Amino acid sequence: MTDLETFRAETRAWLEANCPAEMREPMRDESDACWGGRNPEYKNDAQKLWMERMAERGWTVPDWPKEYGGGGLSPAETKILKQEMARIGARNPLMSFGISMLGPALLKYGNEAQKKRFLTEIARGEIRWCQGYSEPGAGSDLAGLQTSAEDKGDHFLVNGQKVWTSYADKADWIFCLVRTSKESKHNGISFLLFDMASPGVSTKPILLISGYSPFCETFFDDVQVPKDQLVGELNKGWDVAKYLLGHEREMISGMGLGHGSVTLGDKAKNALADDPLLRADVARFDVDALAFKAMSERFIDELKAGRAHPAQPSMMKYAGTELNKRRHELVMAAGGSAALEWESEASRGGKDAREWLRTKANSIEGGTSEVQLNIVAKRILGLPGA
Numbered sequence: 001m002t003d004l005e006t007f008r009a010e011t012r013a014w015l016e017a018n019c020p021a022e023m024r025e026p027m028r029d030e031s032d033a034c035w036g037g038r039n040p041e042y043k044n045d046a047q048k049l050w051m052e053r054m055a056e057r058g059w060t061v062p063d064w065p066k067e068y069g070g071g072g073l074s075p076a077e078t079k080i081l082k083q084e085m086a087r088i089g090a091r092n093p094l095m096s097f098g099i100s101m102l103g104p105a106l107l108k109y110g111n112e113a114q115k116k117r118f119l120t121e122i123a124r125g126e127i128r129w130c131q132g133y134s135e136p137g138a139g140s141d142l143a144g145l146q147t148s149a150e151d152k153g154d155h156f157l158v159n160g161q162k163v164w165t166s167y168a169d170k171a172d173w174i175f176c177l178v179r180t181s182k183e184s185k186h187n188g189i190s191f192l193l194f195d196m197a198s199p200g201v202s203t204k205p206i207l208l209i210s211g212y213s214p215f216c217e218t219f220f221d222d223v224q225v226p227k228d229q230l231v232g233e234l235n236k237g238w239d240v241a242k243y244l245l246g247h248e249r250e251m252i253s254g255m256g257l258g259h260g261s262v263t264l265g266d267k268a269k270n271a272l273a274d275d276p277l278l279r280a281d282v283a284r285f286d287v288d289a290l291a292f293k294a295m296s297e298r299f300i301d302e303l304k305a306g307r308a309h310p311a312q313p314s315m316m317k318y319a320g321t322e323l324n325k326r327r328h329e330l331v332m333a334a335g336g337s338a339a340l341e342w343e344s345e346a347s348r349g350g351k352d353a354r355e356w357l358r359t360k361a362n363s364i365e366g367g368t369s370e371v372q373l374n375i376v377a378k379r380i381l382g383l384p385g386a
């Protein structure tokens, strides 16, 4: 056997022995996800056990270095682990903005002390993060942000407001873009980390059209942030911000893969027997979804090998989120008027309708589709005037 074949056999055996049966069931909704944090909420013992066993092995972040709590796996081994988890339907043991967004940025821009402390806590699921980027006047034009961090000698004094901060009311810490100079729009931004329990931080939840309230307005009123919590150089936070956004967009593009089955074929087969137009739409969708899956695999391989174009996550995010919107439009079309039902037990609390509405936000969060198209036009296609 080659080394990789041995690794696959050992991984398969370990997963069989250690992944609890409950953690092999598809997630029913967002509440089935394990987010960890200072005050973790576990749905059941199996969820806790699964997270702890995977963290112990470094497999919550399999491709991070071992010294920061990772598994130290190569890209090929990481891929095998993912395949073997998918084979038994194993759930992701830990959902975390620390893993999908902040971690990669810290690996590239963090100093040794920051890596040792924060990456290890992230890998063990001990710290839950939120993202303080958008402001009331700075969404697509993110570099226009005004939240200020004033140099007070041994600390920064942060004042301002963020908006759409996902899970800010549940997060332990925030990674936050602040203005440290007014001299230059892009070269006056810095990247700070701070505790959401710091005096002067407050949050106010905002309700979404799906009926859920996963995000907040976040206010900073004379928040003191120690200087050693600056990531990268002062006034060079835009580089960190952009790098992190690439990883965020890569993560969101995964929406295009759907949960579990990529295609709609089976779900739609019975409902659509007598509707040729809808059947054609579903067939078209299935072909596009399989093409997206292939494109996504190639993209991840290129990314891990350091060969992806820096703007490629924008292309993937656009394709994946628009595809996911089509997926849920078709689920609603196949369900007819019954799919709009919102509260009954039969509709599992309006699961289809709420998920359909949630997909509308996929093409806004992490940068809108229009903005991704602008980036693709300018940086990949080199179009004039873009």
Ligand SMILES: Cc1cc2nc3c(=O)[nH]c(=O)nc-3n(C[C@H](O)[C@H](O)[C@H](O)COP(=O)(O)OP(=O)(O)OC[C@H]3O[C@@H](n4cnc5c(N)ncnc54)[C@H](O)[C@@H]3O)c2cc1C
Pocket (backbone or CB within 6 Å): 130, 131, 132, 133, 134, 135, 136, 138, 139, 140, 141, 162, 163, 164, 165, 166, 167, 215, 361, 362, 364, 365, 366, 367, 368, 369, 370, 371, 374
């Ligand atoms: C579910 C969800 C979760 C989010 N979570 C977070 C979070 O955790 N942290 C965080 O910081 N932010 C978060 N956001 C905010 C998100 O990043 C912003 O909503 C997004 O960047 C768009 O900014 P905006 O809402 O201010 O819209 P605007 O920038 O005001 O855009 C309004 C419209 O104008 C269009 N537009 C703007 N500029 C251009 C242009 N140059 N060319 C073409 N069209 C343009 C946009 O595409 C959009 O349709 C979240 C958003 C959602 C929906």
